[in-house]
Amino acid sequence: GESVGLHLPTLSVQEGDNSIINCAYSNSASDYFIWYKQESGKGPQFIIDIRSNMDKRQGQRVTVLLNKTVKHLSLQIAATQPGDSAVYFCAENSRYSSASKIIFGSGTRLSIRP
Amino acid sequence: EAQVTQNPRYLITVTGKKLTVTCSQNMNHEYMSWYRQDPGLGLRQIYYSMNVEVTDKGDVPEGYKVSRKEKRNFPLILESPSPNQTSLYFCATRPAVNYEQYFGPGTRLTVT
Numbered sequence: 001g002e003s004v005g006l007h008l009p010t011l012s013v014q015e016g017d018n019s020i021i022n023c024a025y026s027n028s029a030s031d032y033f034i035w036y037k038q039e040s041g042k043g044p045q046f047i048i049d050i051r052s053n054m055d056k057r058q059g060q061r062v063t064v065l066l067n068k069t070v071k072h073l074s075l076q077i078a079a080t081q082p083g084d085s086a087v088y089f090c091a092e093n094s095r096y097s098s099a100s101k102i103i104f105g106s107g108t109r110l111s112i113r114p
Numbered sequence: 115e116a117q118v119t120q121n122p123r124y125l126i127t128v129t130g131k132k133l134t135v136t137c138s139q140n141m142n143h144e145y146m147s148w149y150r151q152d153p154g155l156g157l158r159q160i161y162y163s164m165n166v167e168v169t170d171k172g173d174v175p176e177g178y179k180v181s182r183k184e185k186r187n188f189p190l191i192l193e194s195p196s197p198n199q200t201s202l203y204f205c206a207t208r209p210a211v212n213y214e215q216y217f218g219p220g221t222r223l224t225v226t
Contacts, residue, residue, distance in 0.1 A: 042219065046216070104157040
């Protein structure tokens with residue numbers, strides 16, 4: 001069946017360093033990938049997305065890389081700040097499923113060391 | 115201000131007592147979804163709706179109902195709640211043109 005997972009459940013990064021959060025997926029038909037950030041006590045917040053016909057997409061301080069060969073994507077956060085502390089989820093949508101069917105990974109908790 | 119509101123935010127109820135969690139959005143989005151979030155299981159989609167009067171099951175629809183009579187509202191109904199429905203519930207909306215979902219603040223439900 002479909003699954004979206006993350007390599008590590010927790011990640012600790014020094015403030016100012018770059019963070020890399022990884023995600024693996026198993027569905028070859030996955031067509032669209034999204035990264036969300038969830039701060040404590042809040043709902044998930046959209047960060048950035050990428051279509052399967054792209055390898056890289058950049059936003060403000062964030063970059064998502066997609067490697068379809070090994071079914072892996074990553075979220076890179078530049079110059080990590082205390083406000084980046086949160087749980088990060090990758091999610092995917094398959095071209096063979098409804099456009100509204102989004103499958104989430106289990107999340108990686110990012111903590112920032114001062 | 116773009117908003118997704120959920121009510122109630124917290125609810126403790128007993129097994130079998132019907133309840134409704136409301137979700138409302140002011141962004142005129144076509145797509146709305148309900149998720150539940152449980153420790154170690156991440157977010158799982160319960161139901162979704164692509165427009166008024168169009169709803170479909172997500173991954174964990176058992177024990178839930180939804181309706182979409184108006185574009186802005188998407189209530190989640192638990193006809194006979196059970197303890198395994200104790201969870202944190204999120205409503206989410208997005209426009210048809212992209213995948214940028216907006217989530218509500220969450221409803222923490224406890225069924226005893």
